[in-house]
Amino acid sequence: MASNERLASLQLEVYCGGGLLAGIIAHQGVFIRGEWHVQSPAILATHGGLFLCLWVAKAYISMHQVDVALWMSYCYIFSLVNSIVLYRVFFHPLTRAGFRGPWYARITKLWHVWAARKSKNHLVLAKLHEKYGEFVRTGPAEITVFHPEVFQAVDGPRTECIKAEWYDILHPEMALVTARSKEIHAARRREWKRGFTPTGLAHHETKMLKYVDQLDQCIERDARASRPSHVNNLFFWFSFDAMGDFVFNQSFGMLHDQRWHHIIVRLQTALSLLGPFSPVPWLIQVGFKLAPRLGPLRDWFDMVAWCESQMRTRLADGYLKQPSPDLTHYLMEQEDQTKDAVSLTWLQGDSLLAIVAGSEPTAMSLIGVFCELAKYPQHADIIYDELINAGSGSDEITTDRKILCRLKHLNAVLNESLRLYPALPTGGARKSTKNGVTIGGNFIPPHTTIIAPRFSIFRMEECFDRPNEFIPERWTTRPEMVRNIAAFSPFGTGDTSCLGRALATDTMRFVTARLVKKYRFRLPPGETGCRVLDDMRDQFTSISGRLTLSFELR
Incomplete structure (x- = not known):
């Protein structure tokens, strides 16, 4: 019996470690590369559907494999989120370039939804300009520029810039x-x-x-x-x-x-x-x-x-x-x-x-x-x-x-x-x-x-x-x-x-x-x-x- 418990515990540790590794690989090998906004509904639905299935299975099926899969999923999400946050806060090119802005803007853009909830984004950005200057980091991969050269730089005849995800x-x-x-x-x-x-x-x-x-x-x-x-x-x-x-x-x-x-x-x-x-x-x-x-x-x-x-x-x-x-x-x-x-x-x-x-x-x-x-x-x-x-x-x-x-x-x-x-x-x-x-x-x-x-x-x-x-x-x-x-x-x-x-x-x-x-x-x-x-x-x-x-x- 003790041997079975040790085996089950070892199995759980292995699968949790696999979940942690999968989260890092998913971020560093997939999500950090390219654009994913159009696929975000599918990503959210897939992850949410997986968790829902596991929770339903746990409620009706008393199986060790279900518990292991659920813990593996927890570890995957924990690892994925932490990899994203650590990268954005410490290793992102905008961080290394030293652009200033609200600390939470490094992590997510969700703060902006709340800040602009009354459809006053022009005033939200104006206040950030007063506080942080001409170049403000307003998102993990976003800079708001208050400089007259910006229009020619992003839309002029020699620009390589393209329209953003919006x-x-x-x-x-x-x-x-x-x-x-x-x-x-x-x-x-x-x-x-x-x-x-x-x-x-x-x-x-x-x-x-x-x-x-x-x-x-x-x-x-x-x-x-x-x-x-x-x-x-x-x-x-x-x-x-x-x-x-x-x-x-x-x-x-x-x-x-x-x-x-x-x-x-x-x-x-x-x-x-x-x-x-x-x-x-x-x-x-x-x-x-x-x-x-x-x-x-x-x-x-x-x-x-x-x-x-x-x-x-x-x-x-x-x-x-x-x-x-x-x-x-x-x-x-x-x-x-x-x-x-x-x-x-x-x-x-x-x-x-x-x-x-x-x-x-x-x-x-x-x-x-x-x-x-x-x-x-x-x-x-x-x-x-x-x-x-x-x-x-x-x-x-x-x-x-x-x-x-x-x-x-x-x-x-x-x-x-x-x-x-x-x-x-x-x-x-x-x-x-x-x-x-x-x-x-x-x-x-x-x-x-x-x-x-x-x-x-x-x-x-x-x-x-x-x-x-x-x-x-x-x-x-x-x-x-x-x-x-x-x-x-x-x-x-x-x-x-x-x-x-x-x-x-x-x-x-x-x-x-x-x-x-x-x-x-x-x-x-x-x-x-x-x-x-x-x-x-x-x-x-x-x-x-x-x-x-x-x-x-x-």
Whole structure:
């Protein structure tokens, strides 16, 4: 009997030792190499399923082998976790390079989910900047860089950096914005450029001006009734209606109906998840794969399905037969491509990303413009004088793109608003490749995620004089107030820059010119405009706080 017990004990020790060794091998030989965020749901499910089976077996089967297997599993997990922690704390290249940051950020990114739980990641990173300086280690393999050279370093023409793991958010779906391979992205970008030729832009702007008219009509009704306008709703309705027409050749009808479209409500509910979870891409994958119908995740997948159905309907209606071309027309000019499943997958992914990336940033930018013009009406007066002088009082001036492009103060106001109200406060993560990257004289090791928070960089005193103040003249008559122009990159840089930059900028010009020329506007009693930034949410794109304005016909 004693001999059997010693044998069983020896067997347990051997298997536990095997578990400890397996944990080290799994980390050092497998998990430490390459990317595993997309596989994280399968890894979690496999490990969890194994433990569940062993626990069930232990509850119903009294066998020594089950106990041994369970203890072996305990040792495996213990060894795996300890190997990960020890490596990240003491031996990781970022540790050896001496980058500072919160001690817990070395171990895991889960701290970031809690810190950004209120979708205030832009403020979380701003506080870390104040405490730790320009280069902050915000994750086991992540550096947040507050330096004006970062945009050229990670997106410039000579960069080797690629898009980081976050951009696999649509996996296995595909889209231009989320394409991480430079070759694939470049090929798809060439397809998109068909829609942004001068002819294509003219088509899109003709469509968009219809929604400027509808926006104007909504504001005029409020002005004649002497009631304040809820500009958040109006600008979001406008941008989504115009983008719906751009993508699907039909509007969401929100300006016409004066209410939110149900699918846009569901989209915004789903996107609210990106506030706390964007810093941890693998956790997004876990939610998408293991709990796709749970709460807001269900809204996300319903939105994806809706975009797919709209795209299929659009193709069935004949994308080449429409008198006013849309995105589908330019991306699918050859009729036989509609039979290509890969092309359809790209279109479905692109349609969703175009709706989000083309609508929310435009709305946020317009809210920022009119918030600042309402707080400092002298700038609206200067724009009004520019419009009158350029167009001799004609209303057609507000739809003349070439003239609006030459109005210095109008464009300075737009630039200053884009600086203070960036569409991507902390989004746009990049990743260094095998040769690493040098930023501001600091070498970032290979395979490191690099965050460049525009919200903080656009407000750095090293780059802008009086950075927190709205001073459009810094872009015209007071250029000395821009200390480092490299710090200003609202639409991105290089081949990954926003392809719709011209369309977005023209949209802002048309709306601002129309409303400034036709109305005087002010903050109503009790409104300070501070809520726009104070209540802003960072959920990859920025969502402003509430803004109400009182408009009066000139």
